Amino acid sequence: MRRNRMVAATAGAALVATLAACAPDDGPPTLNWYINSDNGGQAQIAAECTEAADGAYTIETVLLPRDAAAQREQLARRLAAEDRSIDLMSLDPPFIPELSEPGFLAPIPDDVAEAVSENVVQGSLDSATWNDELVAIPFWANTQLLWYRESVVEEAGLDMSQPVTWDQLIEVATDQDRYLAVQGIKGESLTVWINALIASAGGEIITNPGSSAEDTELGLETDAGREAARILEQIGSEGLGGPGLPTSDESASLRLFQGDDASFMVNWPFVWTSTQQAVDDGLLDQSVLDDIGWALYPAVTEGTDSAPPVGGINLGVGAFSEHTDLAFEAAQCIVTPEHQAFYMVNDGNPASNTEAYEDAEVQETFPMYEMIRDSLEQAAPRPQTPLYNEISTGLQETWYPVSDVNPDTSPEAATELITAVLRGERLL
Amino acid sequence: MLAAPAFIVMVAVTLYPIVQAFIDSLSRIRLTAPDANEFVGFGNYAVVLTDPVFWSAMGVTLFITVVTVLVELVIGFALALVMHRAIQNLRGALRTAILVPYGIITVVSAFAWFYAFDISSGYVNSWFDWVPGVSEDLNWFASQGTSLFVIMASEIWKTTPFISLLLLAGLAQVPGELEEAAKVDGATSWQVFKRVIVPNMKAAIMVAVLFRALDAFRIFDNVFVMTNGANGTTVLSLLAYRTSIGRLEIGLGSAVSVLLFLSVVVICFVAIKLFKVDLSSARGGN
Known part of the structure; x- marks a missing residue:
């Protein structure tokens, strides 16, 4: 590894020298903010914060790959090589412990942590915390809602002001011969669904988060795990998810939901702005x-609250950055309630700060803003562990395709595979 | 001495990574746990070689290699003959048309094929619903057989021009007088092809097959874009990628890469040995 480091350091030094040669000699330091793709909201916020900094720093955005797994791969590899060019990063919450554990994220000063936690929804705070410390700064927080077609619900006589269960959805879809728009693709979306089902049934995928790879204990072989498997299996094997289920991600399920055979959909709030856009464009x-x-x-058991999925983006400050103090300043500017409200309206991504929901434009764009906020307070994060990628991929290996899930065998198969992988005895 | 600079560059860009990968493959290295590296000897190889995931990836890779190379050889030969026989003023346009797929970046062609067959945005299902088994509800990327069909079709479409180009070069070397002599002796077209053209092009055919087999064995883009290994379509390159890059398990991933490299060496070795035998026997026969 040492030789690797030396090579990396030499290459890095050469790169820095080249970059330095291009940069003007004086002037404010440039902070690189590695962002996920969006509608341009982050670039806009970066420009505004640069202006607000009044010459103290300039923020430049660098675009990461489109899907979350590829974003993690790139950041982890760069940080492992001690990349000094990473000042700020937009991080998908499940991967935060993995980057925090080896010290890739700069520790957040207490005063900053206190300031950025104020008025922030619980789901978002949980997702930015590792080992009881805030390690990332909550920016925006995503959660899934249950979207339904009024006509279908009316015909079924379902009272949507009361919490509904997955079994009710299955019954209505079966009776009316319509599709449920869910995400059955072999990917992170499937893990999101499985985790929400297990958490809604009162279980958790990892029962002792924070333990070492060898000692990790899984909570799949429980009533909650089996109940989650039963729901998946029923939707899959009865064809309720439509023929596209094995390849259905969030966008594909939105298309299904916009079609003629739709009934219900679980999905992130972007579907609202996206559908509006489609109407505006005449599509x-x-x-x-x-x-x-x-x-x-939707709930799993009648009378028990559901645990909706939580996602979003938190900001991390690179541990190898040369301007961590400025990066924290910039991060605080980025996550102000005003910027979050702007981002929610512009990009369709919900704010993590409850104050942003008081914004008139937010309330107008998202008539369901109260529900999003409530859902975020009620949400359960995906298992928080530095080994998240193995857990998620292991689940996808054993619980896919959804139609082949079996409540009696799938939880056991997943536990066996994931445990062996964590011990380094199996490939994924 | 004159070759020294080239040799040094070769060593730097090929030998160094290979040696480094081999050294890495002997340890348990995880990028996000830099303090937990430990030397495990050939432990990683034991894990890989006893894992059904590896052998299934090996099987799928071999299957894709054999099928695509065989189909490409047949179609490629036909195209080469068409290009060879085409009348002078059509030749240029024809060759360009045939070579277009090869000029397209694999990732781009993979996406084009993916979207064509995709159940929600594709047109294949509605165009070909008269074919038995194809309907609006057919999800090509939901099962192994159909996924592999699309992956291989895309691969074949993309690289047949390459094989036909190599075969065209071989065709040009077949002496015209031999063909004429055979025709004068009353040989049918098929006999000319089988007895005169093919034996005279054995070397070109072997080179084409070897190059394509090595390429096909390392298939990555099409699978990565279309299924990302779902439904039993994981190939060896993808497995190496997923382990090294996805899981950041550098040690285990390097072991898979080294085994992939060794497989390629074996194919090379076998082919070159066969190739040499063929070359000499072809000469002896003539």
């Missing part, structure tokens, strides 16, 4: 938009 009929209603994520 969809206004009647489709008018027919869409929303409710809290």
Whole structure:
């Protein structure tokens, strides 16, 4: 490894020298903010914060790959090589412990931690915390809602002001011969669904988060795990997810939901702005938009609150950055409630700060803003562990395709595979 | 001496990474746990070689290699003959048309094929619903057989021009008088092809097959874009990628890469040995 480091350091030094040669000699330091792709909101915020800094620093955005797994790969590899060019990063929450554990994220000063935690929804704080410390700065927080077609619900006589269960959805979809838009693709979306089902049933995928790879204990072989498997299996094997289920991600399920055979969908709030956009562009009929209603994520057991998925982006400050103090300043500017409100309206991504929901434009763009906020407070994060990637991929290996999930064998198969992988005895 | 600079560059860009990968493959290295590296000897190889995931990836890779190379050889030969026989003023346009797929970046062609067959945005299902087994509800990327069909079709479409180009070069070397002599003796077209053209092009055919087999064995882009290894379509390169890059398990991933490299060496070795035998026997036969 030492030789690797030396080579990396030499290459890095050469690169820095080249870059330095291009940069003007004086002037404010440039902070590189590695962002995920969006509608341009982060670049806009970067420009505004640069202006607000009044010459103290300039923020430049660097675009990461489109999907979350590829973002993690790139950041982890760069940070492992002690990349000094990473000042700020937009991080997908499940990967935060993995980057925090080896010290890739600069520790957040207490005063900053206190300031950025104020008025922030619980789901978002949980997702930015590792080993009881805030290691990333909550920016925006995603959660899934249950979206339904009013016409379908009316025909079924379902009271959507009360929490509904997955079994009710299955029953309505079966009776009316319609599709449930869910994410059955072999990917992170499937893990999101499985985790929400298990958490809603009162279980958790890892029962002792924070333990070493060898000692990690899984909570799949429990009633909650089996119940989650039962729901998946029923939706899969009865064809309720449509023929596209094995390859259905969030966008594909939105297309299914916008179609004629739709009934319900679980999905992130971007679907609302996206559908509106489609109507504005003349691709969809206004009647489709008018027919869409929303409710809290479906429960597994009647009378027990559901645990909706939580996602979003938190900001990390690179441990090898030469300007960590400025980066924390910039991060605080980025996550102000005003910027979060702007981002929510512009990019369709919900704010993590409850104050942002008081914004008139937010309330106008997202008529369901209260529900999003409530859902975020009720949400359960995906298992927090530096080994998240193995857990998630292991689940996808054994619980895919959804139609082949078996409540009696799948939890055991997943536990066996993941445990062996964590011990280094199996490939994935 | 004159070759020294080239030799040094070769060593730097090929030998160094290979040696480094081999050294890495002997340890348990995880990028996000820099303090937990430990030397495990050939432990990683034991894990890989006893794992069904590796052998299934090996099987799928071999299957893709054999099928695509065989199909490409047949189609490639036909195209080469067409290009060879085409009348003078059509030749240029024809060759360009045939070579277009090869000029397209693999990732781009993979996406084009993916979107064509995709159940929600594709047109293949509605165009070909008269074919038995194809309907609006067919999800090509939901099972192993159909996924591999699309992956291989895309691979074949993309690289057949390459093989036909190599075969065209071989065709040009077949002496015209031999063909004429055979025709004068009353040989049918098929007999000319089988007895005169093919034996005279054995060397070109072997080179084409070897190059394509090595390429096909390292297939990555099409699988990565279309299924990312779902439904039993994981190939060896993808497994190496997923372990090294996805899981950041450098040690285990290097072991898979080294085994992939060794497989390529074996194919090379076998082919070159066969190739030499063929070359001499072809000459002896003539």
